[in-house]
Amino acid sequence: MTAIQHYIADNREKILEELSALLSIPSVSSDPRKKTHMKHAADFLRIKLLEYGADKAALLPTRGFPVVYAEKIIHSDLPTVLVYGHYDVMPAEPVELWASDPFKPVIRENRIYARGADDNKGQLFTHLKAFEYLTRNNLHRCNIKFIIEGEEEIGSPSLSGFLRKNKDLLKSDIIVVSDTKMAGPDLPSVTIGLRGLCYAEIEVKGPDRDLHSGHYGGVIANPVHALCSVIASFFDQQQRIIIPGFYDQVQALSETEKNELSRITVSVDDFKASTGVHDLTGEDGFTIPERVGARPALDVNAIWAGHIGEGSKTIIPSTAHAKITIRLVPDQSPDNIHDILKKHISALKIKGVTVELKNFYGSKGYSSSVESKAYLSAISALKKAFGVDPVPTRSGGSIPIISDFEQILGLKTILMGFGLDSDRIHSPNENFSLNNLFRGIESVVYFYDEYCREGRVAR
Amino acid sequence: MTAIQHYIADNREKILEELSALLSIPSVSSDPRKKTHMKHAADFLRIKLLEYGADKAALLPTRGFPVVYAEKIIHSDLPTVLVYGHYDVMPAEPVELWASDPFKPVIRENRIYARGADDNKGQLFTHLKAFEYLTRNNLHRCNIKFIIEGEEEIGSPSLSGFLRKNKDLLKSDIIVVSDTKMAGPDLPSVTIGLRGLCYAEIEVKGPDRDLHSGHYGGVIANPVHALCSVIASFFDQQQRIIIPGFYDQVQALSETEKNELSRITVSVDDFKASTGVHDLTGEDGFTIPERVGARPALDVNAIWAGHIGEGSKTIIPSTAHAKITIRLVPDQSPDNIHDILKKHISALKIKGVTVELKNFYGSKGYSSSVESKAYLSAISALKKAFGVDPVPTRSGGSIPIISDFEQILGLKTILMGFGLDSDRIHSPNENFSLNNLFRGIESVVYFYDEYCREGRVAR
Numbered sequence: 079m080t081a082i083q084h085y086i087a088d089n090r091e092k093i094l095e096e097l098s099a100l101l102s103i104p105s106v107s108s109d110p111r112k113k114t115h116m117k118h119a120a121d122f123l124r125i126k127l128l129e130y131g132a133d134k135a136a137l138l139p140t141r142g143f144p145v146v147y148a149e150k151i152i153h154s155d156l157p158t159v160l161v162y163g164h165y166d167v168m169p170a171e172p173v174e175l176w177a178s179d180p181f182k183p184v185i186r187e188n189r190i191y192a193r194g195a196d197d198n199k200g201q202l203f204t205h206l207k208a209f210e211y212l213t214r215n216n217l218h219r220c221n222i223k224f225i226i227e228g229e230e231e232i233g234s235p236s237l238s239g240f241l242r243k244n245k246d247l248l249k250s251d252i253i254v255v256s257d258t259k260m261a262g263p264d265l266p267s268v269t270i271g272l273r274g275l276c277y278a279e280i281e282v283k284g285p286d287r288d289l290h291s292g293h294y295g296g297v298i299a300n301p302v303h304a305l306c307s308v309i310a311s312f313f314d315q316q317q318r319i320i321i322p323g324f325y326d327q328v329q330a331l332s333e334t335e336k337n338e339l340s341r342i343t344v345s346v347d348d349f350k351a352s353t354g355v356h357d358l359t360g361e362d363g364f365t366i367p368e369r370v371g372a373r374p375a376l377d378v379n380a381i382w383a384g385h386i387g388e389g390s391k392t393i394i395p396s397t398a399h400a401k402i403t404i405r406l407v408p409d410q411s412p413d414n415i416h417d418i419l420k421k422h423i424s425a426l427k428i429k430g431v432t433v434e435l436k437n438f439y440g441s442k443g444y445s446s447s448v449e450s451k452a453y454l455s456a457i458s459a460l461k462k463a464f465g466v467d468p469v470p471t472r473s474g475g476s477i478p479i480i481s482d483f484e485q486i487l488g489l490k491t492i493l494m495g496f497g498l499d500s501d502r503i504h505s506p507n508e509n510f511s512l513n514n515l516f517r518g519i520e521s522v523v524y525f526y527d528e529y530c531r532e533g534r535v536a537r
Numbered sequence: 538m539t540a541i542q543h544y545i546a547d548n549r550e551k552i553l554e555e556l557s558a559l560l561s562i563p564s565v566s567s568d569p570r571k572k573t574h575m576k577h578a579a580d581f582l583r584i585k586l587l588e589y590g591a592d593k594a595a596l597l598p599t600r601g602f603p604v605v606y607a608e609k610i611i612h613s614d615l616p617t618v619l620v621y622g623h624y625d626v627m628p629a630e631p632v633e634l635w636a637s638d639p640f641k642p643v644i645r646e647n648r649i650y651a652r653g654a655d656d657n658k659g660q661l662f663t664h665l666k667a668f669e670y671l672t673r674n675n676l677h678r679c680n681i682k683f684i685i686e687g688e689e690e691i692g693s694p695s696l697s698g699f700l701r702k703n704k705d706l707l708k709s710d711i712i713v714v715s716d717t718k719m720a721g722p723d724l725p726s727v728t729i730g731l732r733g734l735c736y737a738e739i740e741v742k743g744p745d746r747d748l749h750s751g752h753y754g755g756v757i758a759n760p761v762h763a764l765c766s767v768i769a770s771f772f773d774q775q776q777r778i779i780i781p782g783f784y785d786q787v788q789a790l791s792e793t794e795k796n797e798l799s800r801i802t803v804s805v806d807d808f809k810a811s812t813g814v815h816d817l818t819g820e821d822g823f824t825i826p827e828r829v830g831a832r833p834a835l836d837v838n839a840i841w842a843g844h845i846g847e848g849s850k851t852i853i854p855s856t857a858h859a860k861i862t863i864r865l866v867p868d869q870s871p872d873n874i875h876d877i878l879k880k881h882i883s884a885l886k887i888k889g890v891t892v893e894l895k896n897f898y899g900s901k902g903y904s905s906s907v908e909s910k911a912y913l914s915a916i917s918a919l920k921k922a923f924g925v926d927p928v929p930t931r932s933g934g935s936i937p938i939i940s941d942f943e944q945i946l947g948l949k950t951i952l953m954g955f956g957l958d959s960d961r962i963h964s965p966n967e968n969f970s971l972n973n974l975f976r977g978i979e980s981v982v983y984f985y986d987e988y989c990r991e992g993r994v995a996r
Binding site for chain 1: 566567568569627628630634691692718732734736743744745746747748749750751752753754755756757758759761762764765766768769770771772774776808812813814815816817818819820825828829832833834835836837838839840841842843844845846847848849850851852853854857859860862864888889890891932933934935958961962963964965966
């Protein structure tokens with residue numbers, strides 16, 4: 079056993095207790111009623127970072143929720159690693175589908191269940207405990223900075239402003255983030271590509287009030303029909319997106335990229351079984367990892383109109399709404415997507431209602447090199463912790479600020495995630511494997527070992 | 538002034554107080570939390586009917602909410618009029634759009650505002666007060682029976698069973714109902730056609746839980762997209778219904794019918810202004826009264842999926858739902874509509890999800906003669922009360938049990954309604970014109986005058 083393995087074995091209960099305490103805080107950034115809990119989660123982390131050895135830790139203001147900032151500076155000549163994570167979580171609804179309270183963590187079958195167990199409190203915790211280990215054993219060979227934000231699940235609206243304002247404070251050599259998945263349960267990976275994200279709401283307005291569908295049906299355009307025809311117009315039968323121009327900026331995968339992605343073997347049957355669907359959909363001619371990692375997608379996340387509760391209410395609803403997200407591959411620009419989406423909707427010329435695209439925001443995708451010192455250090459660390467050769471992957475998810483890091487701070491990011499498909503992030507019964515939690519802590523320690531081995535760096 | 542006009546003038550405050558008391562009871566049949574209020578409304582009417590002169594009045598059980606039954610039998614040889622109404626109302630939601638509490642009636646500008654002010658408590662009240670007037674002045678020349686049900690707004694699921702069970706008790710010569718609109722603010726009418734109603738829910742099931750739209754977008758079929766494509770497949774750009782076979786049973790209007798309907802002049806500009814829309818839609822080649830009264834329509838009344846509350850939740854929702862109603866013209870059969878709808882949906886062969894048609898129920902449309910004694914009595918009564926020649930109309934709405942009355946009891950119905958377009962039934966700020974309330978009471982009294990004039994009838 080290595081020293082860190084011993085440390086984990088000796089501190090197992092304490093690690094789980096501390097993580098549970100963090101998971102118990104319902105820090106749902108999208109819910110205005112949870113503001114106190116957001117503050118509570120941020121404070122909890124600030125205090126823990128001090129306890130684990132930070133020279134200083136503070137809540138830095140943004141125009142939204144504050145960023146937890148902490149640092150341990152050993153020497154200005156040493157390389158600096160900036161760790162990013164987030165303390166906010168998705169809403170837990172529908173709560174009735176959880177086997178246990180989403181904010182009362184429980185351990186079942188070597189997994190910890192709670193909202194945020196993986197995304198991102200559990201994954202972030204690997205960094206906190208690795209940091210503590212280095213402190214306790216006086217093993218720091220790098221400077222370490224932490225920024226932990228509270229708005230990742232709502233698209234990080236304040237973070238780019240924060241980065242611009244704190245460029246000097248955040249000066250570093252590399253950013254490390256654990257907020258992604260591994261390629262498989264025992265197959266660690268470094269994510270070298272992320273999809274960008276555009277969010278928008280479609281609002282359809284019809285009559286100035288709900289109308290009796292008997293007295294007006296057949297004469298007044300129904301906003302729900304209009305909304306459905308807008309949404310239906312986005313796709314062909316294969317769910318390929320047919321908005322004119324949508325794929326124009328999408329670059330074809332090179333043979334090398336195709337080969338890399340083909341190392342991730344996804345069993346279609348397992349994929350179906352783990353999601354409960356009978357048939358997969360998507361673009362012909364692309365494998366599952368390609369569809370998810372290297373092709374864009376558009377999904378309606380929510381839709382609503384009319385009387386949703388029990389019982390019928392025979393009306394033409396006055397308005398209809400949908401929330402949509404578009405996942406972009408690295409070469410697609412959110413501005414372009416906004417334009418073609420607007421143009422497409424207006425070209426539909428839907429009569430009798432107004433269709434508006436609202437609250438649009440977007441961030442670009444990201445891709446990184448497989449030859450950098452940081453990448454190679456991560457690969458080597460993961461191999462040591464998991465005993466397997468890691469693979470580079472492209473995630474279908476989006477971490478909107480990774481491209482901001484590059485553009486504003488000029489820094490590349492190592493995405494070294496410990497999540498699994500079975501972690502059910504964003505869904506009821508989110509959980510995190512304790513094995514991955516512990517091997518995650520190990521991996522982070524080994525990463526510093528590798529990356530900081532040479533001491534001083536020539537900048 | 539006629540005697541009834543005097544009576545109304547003398548009792549104005551009392552009439553409004555009593556109606557307000559009834560309107561204060563939130564008897565929403567579709568809301569399980571309102572059960573006590575349903576009982577309260579039924580009891581209120583039972584007691585009022587006794588007070589107004591019924592020989593007996595009782596709550597008769599059904600498999601759902603009870604029917605208020607009352608009768609005044611003068612002599613078995615006299616004609617019997619059966620008055621039908623309903624004591625249940627639509628939900629008041631969205632309550633925030635009401636200018637005053639939907640269950641605290643207020644009078645503004647000679648209108649009474651409350652949920653049910655028109656539909657049906659206000660309209661029903663014209664019959665109760667006419668009945669009271671006849672009793673107080675010893676003017677009954679007919680037998681009168683009342684049935685007032687509590688499930689009209691949820692499609693009267695128990696009433697046909699009730700009618701079958703109580704055929705003898707309900708033996709009558711004609712049914713009179715005030716639950717329809719006039720042709721215009723000063724143009725009274727008898728409704729000689731009603732559209733039938735089919736109700737159904739469409740449920741689309743996809744993955745067994747909400748999935749992260751980044752990790753699964755582009756591979757897993759999104760139930761919202763599927764639902765939207767089902768709904769979009771119902772219509773062409775003009776909102777003409779393109780479900781194969783949908784118009785097969787729809788009979789073309791005869792020239793006579795077209796002429797009758799053309800007496801109702803609807804200004805397109807007024808229609809737009811009163812609903813706040815810029816363009817009307819619907820089938821080419823038909824006028825507004827024809828589209829609403831003599832052509833079928835399909836409307837989505839509600840749709841929902843995903844996280845509807847504040848904030849974004851980037852998921853592929855596990856399920857998506859819609860509630861739809863189809864308005865039928867007299868020759869269309871609900872069973873046929875059910876079959877073609879099911880067939881159409883299954884022919885779409887939507888991949889990766891299951892689409893189910895649930896909770897279907899339907900009732901046929903209705904049409905009646907313009908030559909019967911009852912019809913002529915109604916026309917004459919309305920002319921006397923309003924001072925204008927009434928017109929026969931076809932309503933786009935549905936009163937599902939009117940065709941049941943014909944099929945089960947063998948009785949025709951006179952639909953003599955006092956509602957106006959501006960009454961906003963089923964919408965926030967429902968109201969009823971006090972003029973129409975009072976002229977309604979008059980009309981009912983004059984109707985009995987005409988219809989019962991000859992005394993004994995040969996059966």
